[in-house]
Amino acid sequence: MTAEESLIVKLLTAAWLLPLLGFAVEVFGGYWQKSRKSKAAALMAVACIGCGFVASASALCLGIEWSALLGEGTKHDVMEPISGTFYLLGEFGPLVLSLDYYIDSLTLLMFTMVTLIATCIHVFALGYMSDELTDDHVDHEVHLSDGGHFHRPGRFYRFFSFMSLFCFSMLGLVLAGNIFQVFVFWELVGICSYLLIGFYVERKSASTAANKAFIVNRVGDFGFIIGLMVIWTSFGTFRFFDHEIDTKPVPGLFTMISRVEAEDAHHDEKHKSSAEHEKDEEHPEGEEHPEGEEHHNGEEKAEESHPAGEHATAEHHAHTMQLDVDDARSVVFLHKDNKGTRIADPVTETEKSIPYWLLIVAGVGVFAGCIGKSAQFPLQTWLPDAMEGPTPVSALVHSATMVAAGVYLAGRFYPMFAPEVLLVIAYIGCITLFVAATIAIVATDIKRVLAYSTISQLGYMMLGIGVGGWAAGLFHLITHAFFKSLMFLASGSVIVGCHHEQEMPKMGGLWRKMPVTAFTMLVGVIAICGLAIPFSIFGAKIAFSGYHSKDAIVASSLAFMNANQIHFLLFFVPLVTAGITAFYMFRLWFYTFAGTPRDKKVYDHARESPLVMTIPLIVLSFFAIFVAVGGEVGPLYGLLQGSEPVHVDGGAVSVATEGATAITMPSRHAIHDVHGQAGWYALIAAVSGAVFAYLLYGIRVIDPADIKRNFSGVHTFLVEKWRFDDLYEVMFIKPVHVIARWCTGFDRGYIDGLLHWLSRKTVDVSNWDRKFDENVIDGLVNWIGKVVYKSGRSLRHLQTGLIRQYVMFIALGVLALFVLLFVMFPA
Amino acid sequence: MDSTTLLSLIIFTPTVGALFLWAFDRKAEESMRYCALVFTTITFVLTLFLLGEFDRDDPGIQPVLVQVNESDATEYERLEAYHVATEGEVLDGVKLTAGQIVSDGKAYDESQIQRGVVHRWIGQWNINYTLGYDGISVPLVLLTSFVSLLSLLAAWNIKKHVRGFLILFLLLESGMLGVFLSLDFFLFYVFWEVMLLPMYFLIGIWGGPRKEYAAIKFFLYTLVGSVLMLIAMLMVYYDSGQSFDLQYLARVGQGLEDGLSFSPTVQMAAFILLFIGFAIKVPIFPFHTWLPDAHVEAPTPISMILAGVLLKMGGYGILRIAFPLCPEGAAAAAWWLALIGAVSIIYGAFAAMAQTDFKRLVAYSSVSHMGYVLLGIAVWKINEDTGATIGSEYWLMGMNGAMFQMLAHGVSSAGMFFMVGVIYDRVHHRDLNQFGGLMGLMPFYSGLAVGIFFAGLGLPGLCGFIGEVFVVLSTWNFSKPLAIVAAAGVILTAGYILWAIQRVFLGPEYKGPHKEDITPMNGREASIAVVLLVFAIVLGVYPESMFGLMRGSMKLLVDSLEIAMR
Secondary structure (H helix, E strand, C coil), X not given: CCHHHHHHHHHHHHHHHHHHHHHXXXXXXXXXXXXXXXXXXXXXXXXXXXXXXXXXXXXXXHHCCHHHHHCCCCHHHCCCCEEEEEEEEEEECCEEEEEEEEECXXXXXXXXXXXXXXXXXXXXXXXXXXXXXXXXXXXXXXXXXXXXXXXXXXXXXXXXXXXXXXXXXXXXXXXXXXXXXXXXXXXXXHHHHHHHHCCCCCCHHHHHHHHHHHHHHHHHHHHHHHHHHHHHHHHCCCECCCEEECCEEECCHHHHXXXXXXXXXXXXXXXXXXXXXXXXXXXCCCCCCHHHHHHHHHHHHHHCCCCHHHHHHHHHCCCCEECCECCCCCEEECECCCCCCECECCCCCCECEEEHHHHHHHHHHHHHHHHHHCXXXXXXXHHXXXXXXXXXXXXXXXXXXXXXXXXXXXXXXXXXXXXXXXXHHHHHHHHHHHHHHHHHHHCCEHHHHHHHHHHHHHHHHHHHHHCCCHHHHHHHHHHHHHHHHHHHHHHHHHHHXXXXXXXXXXXXXXXXXCHHHHHHHHHHHHHHHCCEEEEEECCEEEECHHHHHHHHHHHHHHHHHHHCHHHCHHHHHHHHHHHHHHHHHHHHHHHHHCCCCCCHHHHHHCCCCCHHHHHHHHHHHHHHHHCCCCHHHCHHHHHXXXXXXXXXXXXXXXXXXXXXXXXXXXXXXXXXXXXXXXXXXXXXXXXXXXXXXXXXXXXXXXXXXXXXXXXXXXXXXXXXXXHHHHHHHHHHHHHHHHHHHHHHHHHHHHHHHHHHHHHHHHHHHXXXXXXXXXXXXXXXXXXXXXHHHHHHHHHHCCCCCCHHHHHHXXXXXXHHHHHHHHHHCCC | CCXXXXXXXXXXXXXXXXXXXXXXXXXXXXXXHHHHHHHHHHHHHHHHHHHHHCXXXXXXXXXXXXXXXXXXXXXXXXXXXXXXXXXXXXXXXXXXXXXXXXXXXXXXXXXCEEECEEEEEEHHXXXXXXXXXXXXXXXXHHHXXXXXXXXXXXXXXXXXXXXXXXXXXXXXXXXXXXXXXXXXXXXHHHHHHHHHHHHHHHHHHHCCCCHHHHHHHHHHHHHHHHHHHHHHHHHHHHHCCCXXXXXXHHHHHCCCCCCCCCCHHHHHHHHHHHHHHHHHHCCCCCCXXXXXXXXXXXXXXXXXXXXXXXXXXXXXXXXXXXXXXXXXXXXXXXXXXXXXXXXXXXXXXXXXXXXXXXXXXXXXXXXXXXXXXXXXXXXXXXXXXXXXXXXXXXXXXXXXXXXXXXXXXXXXXXXXXXXXXXXXXXXXXXXXXXXXXXXXXXXXXXXXXXXXXHHHHCCCCCHHHHHHHHHHHHHHHHXXXXXXXXXXXXXXXXXXXXXXXXXXXXXXXXXXXXXXXXXXXXXHHHHHHHHHHHHXXXXXXXXXXXXXXXXXXXXXXXXXXXXXXX
């Protein structure tokens, strides 16, 4: 490891551990601070995460090869991954569990993004949470049994200590060098989310929402654990990277499952036999192949409409890659290097492999964890309830970072996903983005609209990853983190400005009172809708970050549909939803900021937030506009491509190449071909959604209430969130309680019942035993005693005390004895 | 210090303390408490000495002794500095075989050395006073003295018959330490029974309203287990040419002694008897119903001992006696063991969810958590035809995970019971539906309690996680359905613990009686809770601290059982 690399590791470790240190000090803030009015703990939290940002940003600057990033060559040289081990958790023969680090450009990017957004949100929270800076805080939402409100000391320090703990966990998740470690921090961010959602512990709704969030996540984690078990048993390691155990090289997961070149399944549907494969195992990836030529031709056609920087990458890896499967396509062989050399047992010479279905189980299992964490269908129900937490929490945990961790993991673990798993991911994302968007249309709580929008956008990211747009999905993750945290903070600013009013029907016209908030929110709204001026001015499109990333996802799904006609829904649903997104986001903006005030009391008391809250808004809106500058030739996308799994470029094929189960991942250049087309579609959808919202809520040509009346059934269904909560209540929660009661009943009724029965029977037997003793044995003894006694008594009469009589008895006795003697022994 | 002395001191220091207590005036309760505290502290320090003496590179039983002169097989002295030769090691130009003991430039075969200190006790029946320790018992001995010390501190507010309580408490500690240190089956049995009586009285006299019922239930359950163990003991005694030596019996059981071995039938029968005997102690479904009653009625410190140490004796017995003596029985029963382990996990969690008594909930959580111990021990997958073990490293991991789970549960459940005890001392009820708002009334207590409950929930970074997840990960290799069942436990565990936390600590106001008595923890209570939470964190963050101790011995056990089955 070079000095530079070890410096990067140290910087990231510092950025990771500083918040933990902060937490350990801050959590006792109630003791070491002089009063609840002190901001010391909070400032410490800000300092920790701020230093973390500086460290991460320096690491990013140090770590990447700027010439490769800004130049026109392939982006795979942007950064060599750095990996290593902190310390061992346990070691059992060849099985090693440890805390590792794996740093590539994605890690660095995530670190910088998380720490930057977290810093902004921490600063914002200094203002937002300032009503906690008191010794007597009144919680108006809690009604006590005596009719009063709940009074408590302020908990400013506690909020910041939990935020620090969260930052530590989130950064640990990103830094993790093995999937087990990801799981460790996965749970830790979960518990931080629990603590922060339930920050107002006195509110029943908050603690219930916190429980729901954690337990629903655990349902996903149940799947995650199954995935882990499969990986652990089949691969024998959790590490992503190649490493050494006792100086013996051990391949990491990504190497073991590395793809081999497909026998161009697109073109001639021919399978290469396993034997041929072995001969073939040496060919390097970049070698010229006939099909490579073909792609090259296509590339030239595409060149006209696309910037030059891209096609070099596509050219470099234009081979279709697939898993190294056997003829029957039932097992996947594991590799010990990236050239496709299979791992063979030294003794038996059998090649190490994993059954194909188990690989799918592993992938779907790990993805189940992502479903829970990223609130995807069918586990999406916890996220809207999680809005019970303070708004900065919603901004940081429940929009920008933790919920995106599911997408991050899906991206990080992408090499392990078989095409079938990717299809599952795509469909889950597709369903989620539609369901959540429809609910967002009818939500009236400003934070809930944003929550559903978050779910929907996370669905987009999942879809992007699922249809083979690896970089597109993560691209959207980064841009979304900025604009969504911006919007949450802006909504937080509105909520504070309106004295904790969250219902949009009571707002309206607020832009006059809070211009900065209104303006920055508009930036976020435009960014999420993907509005843009689609013509190049000064060589670049005028577009905010969301346009570029959503465009990339829609293009990927269009290319995917082109390659797999049967999965057309994966393109049309997100396209329609892009319109819905624009509609509900503009509805939110118009509802809140435009028009005439609907509730005079709220409007009169509304005020712009202080600088400590508006400055983070401005910083975030800057990034929401510019972070994706340049689109797919910009630096951000280039950074992501630096970490892209090698088989993404050329597209990949599923194991079955024929029939309905065939899945073909679009190659990069296939996506490029449709990019312009997809961009237009998405833009048209977004603009129509926005226009529609303007008509309804901006100038009110149609009264939304009429629509509500005409479609009251649909409306109720949507307001009730597609009735998932009711369904789960009936399907899971009630049965669990019934079984729980049944178990206790079984203990008391049957096991203890049996024991009690046994003990009663033992007592019965003892009683019988006693009776037998008393009546039979004792009776017999008593009878003998009685008889003896009686005979003794009767014999007593013989005892007269007369010597003569006694002498006569003796004489008679002796006589009798002699007679007996002579009778018995006559001789 | 001489090894015999050290080991005997560890076991009998509490007994001596119990005798000492007679010297006090009946009214000098405070002095008696301090006296008992001094003796438990000395015991704890002695176990730390033992940890210092323990050589973690030697997987076998320690101390290692060598014959003083070749002809006399009765006099041994301890080898101070030695190491176990590895394959291919050369000493003075002579190639050594693996397993030879090298000390001071000399190599000894296993036949020349003796592992563990042996003193003749009842010669007529070949009963010896054999003590020794290895990587399996040392962590448990430490846990015992540690939990005993904390429990004694937790017992400070026992007001009734203080002397009697302390005497019984110290006798109990002697019994527990004796169980973990004795290597003679008869001695083991004696200590096992010694432990039983003090426990009976501690529950029966100092317990809650239904103490008589609970005490008798506990006593009878355990006695049944003891009787089964006694039968098995006599079986192996007569089948092995009348020996109670556990090391020798294990060699016989594993077929390493010429001409002597237990037949498969004997192994099977003895295993079942031993297993039920130990399973009652663990406790494992369906032998668990004594536990909730005993816990609910027992005073807080006794609950801590029960959950923290006594339950581990079952697991220890399975590891030390049932498996090594009857490998064939164990292998044949492995699937059933794993099944009831998995069932215990789920059943205990479900039952915990339905409880309204706080202590009962914690008690059922013990049933659930101890299920992982059995599951981890049982994941021994054997190729039926060859007898070869499939994926032995996964079994090794399961064994280690099970052992770790015992230690982790010792810390977390003792902590949970203590936390329940603290609030019970104040409000004198345990009805989950009559709590609430403690976070506001006792913030420090609530913070610590939530931390300890999170350890029980299996949160990463805390001790409960490592044991559970290691066991679950190792189960997939053994049986996929059982692994899935066991993994489902994580959802239920989160459910009942979070629900309990919500009902007790969260919410705006306290709903039960005696609100005015809710005061912050005093220094004694706070320090017990802090120490337990700190240990929960240390074990969770750096589990290698414990794995490092047990690794060698676990490997030896797994390897020898594997060889026995081939």
